[in-house]
Amino acid sequence: MRNDFLPFARPDISEEAISDVVDSLRSGWITTGPKAIRFERSFGEYVGSPWALAVNSATAGLHLALLAFGIGPGDEVITTPMTFAATVNTIVWVGAKPVLADIDPVTLNIDPFLIEKAVTPKTRAIIPVHFAGRPCNMDAIEAIARKYGLVIIEDAAHALGAAFRGRRIGAPLGERHAAVFSFHPTKNITTGEGGMVCTANEDAAEKISILRQHGMSKGAWNRYAARGNPHYDILFPGLKYNMLDIQAAMGSDQMKHLEAFNARRREIVDLYRHELGSLSTLTLPPAVDPKDTHSWHIFTPLVETDRLGMSRDEFMAKMRENNIGTALHYQAIHLFSYFANNYGWRMGDFPNAELVSDRIVSLPLFPAMNDDDTADVIGSVREICG
Ligand SMILES: Cc1ncc(COP(=O)(O)O)c(C=O)c1O
Incomplete structure (x- = not known):
């Protein structure tokens, strides 16, 4: 028997990541700033998404994606019963009704045939979860979304680096689409806690970027930095879901590995x-x-x-x-x-x-x-x- 306990997961943080976190701590700028922007750019380039918006968890990202596509009371959102509670909790928090479609017993991913059976006139979105990192059948899911005019929000918490038919998960699937990643310590990369929302929809990207920081028209970096301007407007009643530079420092290094x-x-x-x-x-x-x-x-x-x-x-x-x-x-x-x-x-x-x-x-x-x-x-x- 082993002498030491082997955990089911453990993050792998390089000395370079630790140095870059320390650099942020010493710099006097530890909240969202240039390192968050750098991380977003490298992430967007990797998955092939024009917009990549860093947030403080995938849960926050799912919540924001639902809000950005205007999903709320009276709407139904179809997802899988084989997922973490965050997928369903965020549907509940925007005031919509979660509707479940059972999984395929072999792939453990949501069964597209059962998604279509669950569609009603109130259905607005599908949240497929790429269970364990195995991509869902996105051709079938896209076909259903197109047929009924639905939004697709991929819960890609497990799926960084996964691809379906050559399309990396997170790359665009049209205008009514977002993909959300998690950087929780057990995930394929980590920032301690954190998440990323990818979309090709510019309006949704703008809304997510505003909603993640109280609904303010400008972030702290644009208010407090040397050439910043202190005035701002509140465009929506937003949340506090931004990613810190100390997290993003870790994230940029993790992307290299x-x-x-x-x-x-x-x-x-x-x-x-x-x-x-x-x-x-x-x-x-x-x-x-x-x-x-x-x-x-x-x-x-x-x-x-x-x-x-x-x-x-x-x-x-x-x-x-x-x-x-x-x-x-x-x-x-x-x-x-x-x-x-x-x-x-x-x-x-x-x-x-x-x-x-x-x-x-x-x-x-x-x-x-x-x-x-x-x-x-x-x-x-x-x-x-x-
Ligand atoms: C499928 C799935 N969705 C969402 C989440 C939420 O991610 P986070 O912890 O980054 O909020 C997780 C986290 O484990 C997950 O596994």
């Missing part, structure tokens, strides 16, 4: 696949379609609990006894008390998500994992599941 980070994630996934593929008590995530790119934010096998004679939670406890951390992405959204109580969702409503929710587990996966760490995970899983 992204391709190497994702390559290492793929290597570890290949090892898992090779070494665990023959276990009949574990169903591994399927290989990605060769036309697409998976960003492997998480590696999420399903524990075949009947065959193993053990619950998923017992499996996680045994991994913990072997000093190996695991995580749970996700408990099906519709069964949480708030949602069940307010939307009448019950057990049986989304059977694929329920089946997955009871069996899914995230194994350790992060670029700084070395081959010994990977071998420890494989050894522990084999010991429990073999």
